[in-house]
Amino acid sequence: xxxxxxxxxxxxxxxxxxxxxxxxxxxxxxxxxxxxxxxxxxxxxxxxxxxxxxxxxxxxxxxxxxxxxxxxxxxxxxxxxxxxxxxxxxxxxxxxxxxxxxxxxxxxxxxxxxxxxxxxxxxxxxxxxxxxxxxxxxxxxxxxxxxxxxxxxxxxxxxxxxxxxxxxxxxxxxxxxxxxxxxxxxxxxxxxxxxxxxxxxxxxxxxxxxxxxxxxxxxxxxxxxxxxxxxxxxxxxxxxxxxxxxxxxxxxxxxxxxxxxxxxxxxxxxxxxxxxxxxxxxxxxxxxxxxxxxxxxxxxxxxxxxxxxxxxxxxxxxxxxxxxxxxxxxxxxxxxxxxxxxxxxxxxxxxxxxxxxxxxxxxxxxxxxxxxxxxxxxxxxxxxxxxxxxxxxxxxxxxxxxxxxxxxxxxxxxxxxxxxxxxxxxxxxxxxxxxxxxxxxxx
Amino acid sequence: xxxxxxxxxxxxxxxxxxxxxxxxxxxxxxxxxxxxxxxxxxxxxxxxxxxxxxxxxxxxxxxxxxxxxxxxxxxxxxxxxxxxxxxxxxxxxxxxxxxxxxxxxxxxxxxxxxxxxxxxxxxxxxxxxxxxxxxxxxxxxxxxxxxxxxxxxxxxxxxxxxxxxxxxxxxxxxxxxxxxx
Ligand SMILES: [Zn+2]
Numbered sequence: 001x002x003x004x005x006x007x008x009x010x011x012x013x014x015x016x017x018x019x020x021x022x023x024x025x026x027x028x029x030x031x032x033x034x035x036x037x038x039x040x041x042x043x044x045x046x047x048x049x050x051x052x053x054x055x056x057x058x059x060x061x062x063x064x065x066x067x068x069x070x071x072x073x074x075x076x077x078x079x080x081x082x083x084x085x086x087x088x089x090x091x092x093x094x095x096x097x098x099x100x101x102x103x104x105x106x107x108x109x110x111x112x113x114x115x116x117x118x119x120x121x122x123x124x125x126x127x128x129x130x131x132x133x134x135x136x137x138x139x140x141x142x143x144x145x146x147x148x149x150x151x152x153x154x155x156x157x158x159x160x161x162x163x164x165x166x167x168x169x170x171x172x173x174x175x176x177x178x179x180x181x182x183x184x185x186x187x188x189x190x191x192x193x194x195x196x197x198x199x200x201x202x203x204x205x206x207x208x209x210x211x212x213x214x215x216x217x218x219x220x221x222x223x224x225x226x227x228x229x230x231x232x233x234x235x236x237x238x239x240x241x242x243x244x245x246x247x248x249x250x251x252x253x254x255x256x257x258x259x260x261x262x263x264x265x266x267x268x269x270x271x272x273x274x275x276x277x278x279x280x281x282x283x284x285x286x287x288x289x290x291x292x293x294x295x296x297x298x299x300x301x302x303x304x305x306x307x308x309x310x311x312x313x314x315x316x317x318x319x320x321x322x323x324x325x326x327x328x329x330x331x332x333x334x335x336x337x338x339x340x341x342x343x344x345x346x347x348x349x350x351x352x353x354x355x356x357x358x359x360x361x362x363x364x365x366x367x368x369x370x371x372x373x374x375x376x377x378x379x380x381x382x383x384x385x386x387x388x389x390x391x392x393x394x395x396x397x398x399x400x401x402x403x404x405x406x407x408x409x410x411x412x413x414x415x416x417x418x419x420x421x422x423x424x425x426x427x428x429x430x431x432x433x434x435x436x437x438x439x440x441x442x443x
Numbered sequence: 444x445x446x447x448x449x450x451x452x453x454x455x456x457x458x459x460x461x462x463x464x465x466x467x468x469x470x471x472x473x474x475x476x477x478x479x480x481x482x483x484x485x486x487x488x489x490x491x492x493x494x495x496x497x498x499x500x501x502x503x504x505x506x507x508x509x510x511x512x513x514x515x516x517x518x519x520x521x522x523x524x525x526x527x528x529x530x531x532x533x534x535x536x537x538x539x540x541x542x543x544x545x546x547x548x549x550x551x552x553x554x555x556x557x558x559x560x561x562x563x564x565x566x567x568x569x570x571x572x573x574x575x576x577x578x579x580x581x582x583x584x585x586x587x588x589x590x591x592x593x594x595x596x597x598x599x600x601x602x603x604x605x606x607x608x609x610x611x612x613x614x615x616x617x618x619x620x621x622x623x624x
Contacts, residue, residue, distance in 0.1 A: 175561040179493035179613050182500030186526045192491045192617065193573055193587040194562035195555075202555045203575065210600070256570070259556040259596065303532075306525050306585040308553075308575055 003077070003114040003130040006143040011299040011434065012328060015320060020296040020328040022149025024442030027284035027291035028403045030065070030277030032058025036237040036392055037271045039164045044098035048079045048163040049108025051273035053121055056157055059275040064288030065155060067123035072153025073114050073130045074144040076137070076160050081269035081393065082197075083165040084173060085110045112161050129153040136160060137274060137396035138342070138426045138434040142297040144278050145436065154280060160396055161273035188307045195258065198345050200308050202261035205347035207311040209260070212364035216260045219346060220248040222370040223264060226343065226383055229376060230390020232412035235400070237270045237392030260347070267344030267388035274396040276403070281442050292406045295422070295437040296328035302431035309431050314348075315363055318355025318430045325356070325424060329437040333357040337420050338381040338405065340398035341435070342427020344388035351430040353382075378417045384410065398425035402438040489568045489589060493613025499527050502542040507616040512606045514584060516543035523581045547606030548579045549620065554590070554598040564612065570595050576604055576620050588620035
């Protein structure tokens with residue numbers, strides 16, 4: 001039997017659901033990461049499959065459980081950063097043959113099924129529950145938390161892996177073709193008019209700046225802070241490959257991609273896999289690491305009226321996400337010690353912050369807030385993970401950091417200006433994503 | 444005043460008895476020439492990928508070939524929608540959708556400037572304007588536009604536009620928008 005996508009009923013996507021019925025009863029107890037690379041170098045030991053096995057084994061070891069106790073595996077089977085296996089290109093059989101294969105030779109190379117992982121991790125003898133949280137780690141976390149809460153799995157691995165191939169992001173395939181189908185031509189994406197990935201966010205940011213009298217250069221302190229925190233994240237891309245600070249000058253001099261979005265406003269696509277181990281709060285008590293409890297998860301499923309979400313639509317959706325998160329966790333904005341909402345594109349992070357009302361900020365105030373102390377030493381740490389701007393596009397540094405901050409093992413990133421008690425992470429988009437409230441205490 | 448209207452005024456003073464290129468040199472329009480370069484690039488060379496209409500979009504593209512702008516409209520809800528879809532986004536029914544002709548008048552809602560475009564065919568034209576237009580019939584309905592004729596990054600947000608039709612690489616016409624007034 002092949003693994004299915006999680007049903008919509010596993011996501012808490014509406015308001016009025018009350019406190020999450022499994023609040024404080026699911027815990028994260030292990031973390032694992034592969035090394036990062038910019039792109040795949042063609043070797044069998046560096047595929048997305050290999051990286052994922054490495055990350056999963058790390059998470060198991062970190063948690064101190066024995067592999068035969070693991071009975072669940074939740075992951076995102078889609079691993080592309082935007083790069084696809086070129087049609088007609090030969091598949092490297094030496095790589096395929098290095099592993100136990102499923103019926104798709106690109107499994108483990110340009111996608112990743114639960115079946116492939118189980119065939120190649122013989123120590124996972126007792127996995128009975130597999131499920132896909134398709135989208136990114138934020139989806140997989142929500143599905144795994146719900147599954148453990150409902151008792152479908154007791155000790156569950158959660159995984160997201162990425163592959164990145166040669167070639168420029170989104171520039172192959174239909175972007176290089178002479179003709180496009182009519183439906184594609186009129187779709188809200190890059191279409192006939194050639195919008196880059198960051199275009200939609202750039203426009204929302206432009207509208208935000210016009211409405212509230214803000215400007216792109218006000219983003220500089222946020223960007224500096226993110227890179228600084230990212231360089232303190234040894235698992236991240238910039239720390240491992242390009243340990244350079246990002247100065248205000250660098251940021252303001254960067255070339256435009258879709259003005260007002262510049263190069264650094266986009267997170268860099270990389271290859272990396274990350275894994276967590278979730279179990280019940282009960283079981284978590286006597287494991288190796290301090291448990292981090294999940295107080296709630298919530299999802300946004302916003303739909304714009306036409307081509308691009310307007311500022312009004314974005315602000316309504318992020319405010320609803322904030323209300324859902326607080327309602328299900330039984331907390332208020334004042335209970336958050338720090339935040340790790342998604343930032344890849346940097347120009348929408350303020351929507352997440354304002355929707356949460358983090359540190360009391362209201363719509364239109366986040367860029368002024370960026371001019372205050374947002375460091376890990378200050379009273380309101382913004383993205384202590386450094387996010388994806390600070391560590392490359394994994395879309396999971398934020399979750400890892402929430403877990404590690406609350407365990408007190410975030411190393412050089414450990415926040416000091418405030419006691420880490422409750423954190424929030426999630427993404428990707430303000431109009432559509434999945435979010436989790438983490439706590440040092442189950443109560 | 445846009446650089447283009449400055450140039451138009453300059454041309455109007457042309458005495459008619461000398462070479463137009465010589466006449467052009469008499470005045471320093473270096474700023475303008477840069478903008479005019481952008482204008483020409485956009486109008487003359489910015490050819491979009493060809494379009495092969497499919498079932499869902501056939502009505503839209505046939506109308507474009509006739510020089511008409513049409514939008515999907517749900518008769519039951521009296522509600523327009525774009526992009527086109529198989530069902531009405533409000534009542535979810537497929538039975539009441541029809542193509543309704545628009546006046547071709549609208550406003551610039553917002554814009555960005557594209558410097559790093561994924562579409563190969565457009566890369567020679569970088570940087571170029573990419574605006575979002577809203578229709579007078581319903582400001583909730585948006586369409587993309589390269590705003591042919593508008594200098595790069597000099598886009599009058601809120602300004603009025605009207606539709607025109609432009610030939611793509613395979614001859615299929617598509618709606619575009621130009622600033623008016
Ligand atoms: Zn309807």
